[in-house]
Amino acid sequence: MHDLSNVRNDRVLVTCDETDDPARHHANVRVFRNQNTGGYLPRRLTTFVDTLHFAPSCHSRLLQAADLVSYISFRHHTDVLYNRSGKAADGAFKLWMIVADKQSRFYRWIP
Structure with missing residues (x-):
């Protein structure tokens, strides 16, 4: 999502299906926005408008x-x-x- 929104000069608002541990996912997104994603191709998620939003599908x-x-x-x-x-x-x-x-x-x- 991040790479595609960068190319399109868009912003990303993420809504996800409910999960057992939303706090962990919120914490990860904070790190990914402020530092980077780590791994093979680390990048900062600069196109995310907000945090993750969870809803029951x-x-x-x-x-x-x-x-x-x-x-x-x-x-x-x-x-x-x-x-x-x-x-x-x-x-x-x-x-x-x-x-x-x-x-x-x-x-x-x-x-």
């Missing part, structure tokens, strides 16, 4: 839709990676063809 069609697109993307890419076939893979591919152009970027890190 059962009350948010937007979060449900994001979960669905994320799952379909994951399923499509792992089906291709593992050369899966059959009715389930065919169904996942058909769903992927509906939403593929909505995904701005897919990245899979391979250590």
Whole structure:
């Protein structure tokens, strides 16, 4: 999100599905904004407007839709990676063809 918003000169407001430990995620974002993300390609998250906002997905069609697109993307890419076939893979591919152009970027890190 950060890299894409940088290219577009946009800002990011993040709303997430509820989690068991929101305080840990809030603390991480503070570090990522003030210092950097660490890891292989460290960067400061300068495009985040605010902290993370958590909401129950059962009350948010937007979060449900994001979960669905994320799952379909994951399923499509792992089906291709593992050369899966059959009715389930065919169904996942058909769903992927509906939403593929909505995904701005897919990245899979391979250590």
